[in-house]
């Protein structure tokens with residue numbers, strides 16, 4: 542069972558719980574987060590209006606592939622590009638939003654522009670939660686500088702991503718998938734799921750996929766690649782995917798919203814020295830396994846010196862057709 546962690550824990554207990562979740566599952570549910578859930582409800586309505594009612598022409602307004610903002614079409618992305626048993630791109634469409642305040646970096650299509658204020662507030666709430674989590678992670682591994690991670694995040698590369706998986710018949714598993722197995726490229730991801738299940742996380746020790754069902758007023762948080770590099774694999778950026786509908790309940794439109802917290806272009810993703818107790822955790826995962834995982838993520842070796850910008854660009858390039 543994916544652990545649940547309350548935002549209201551004392552800072553010491555919070556950071557300890559975070560480290561435990563990050564080293565075991567790489568995923569946790571965050572409860573009692575400082576977020577106005579009305580904003581999330583508003584965002585579901587925005588998503589519904591946009592994906593189900595906007596014209597194709599409107600969807601493409603302000604799309605900027607280079608700047609990584611705007612619309613991505615059905616099957617345009619393949620999150621698991623090396624998987625040859627799945628021939629098609631992912632069964633989803635999405636819309637990427639960059640920080641909207643103080644000055645928006647993209648023109649939103651009219652359907653989303655009318656909800657500008659609530660989307661902007663949701664973005665800011667997510668940004669602040671990620672900042673707190675990054676500081677707690679720094680505390681959890683006893684870094685002298687508690688802002689070591691958070692200071693590398695100006696939110697320039699952060700994206701709020703509205704995602705829609707169109708209705709699909711039950712039993713299509715095999716040649717297609719809603720979102721292929723992947724790890725996230727940034728530091729941490731916050732995920733909101735609207736009622737419909739399908740998200741699964743890989744459990745290496747058990748050799749199986751585990752469902753991460755939507756829970757009311759809980760945000761799914763996962764560790765992404767940058768934190769894994771900084772901690773030499775102590776914190777795990779774990780593979781996850783969204784499977785095709787298994788029941789009639791899942792055969793409907795599935796909506797989710799991800800907030801990708803991603804390091805700045807010049808952030809060096811070099812491993813930090815580890816305290817003794819962390820080295821012990823690290824050794825539970827074989828070096829061979831860690832290196833294999835890094836290769837999947839496009840990294841040649843654990844000592845490769847990448848920047849946040851380089852890693853992000855190379856991963857994005859690999860997953861878009």
Ligand SMILES: O=C(O)CCC(=O)C(=O)O
Pocket residue numbers: 704720725732734740781782783797798799
């Ligand atoms: O839609 C979901 O539940 C997961 C999406 C995801 O993992 C991603 O976009 O990186």
Ligand SMILES: [Fe+2]
Pocket residue numbers: 723724725730781
């Ligand atoms: Fe993901």
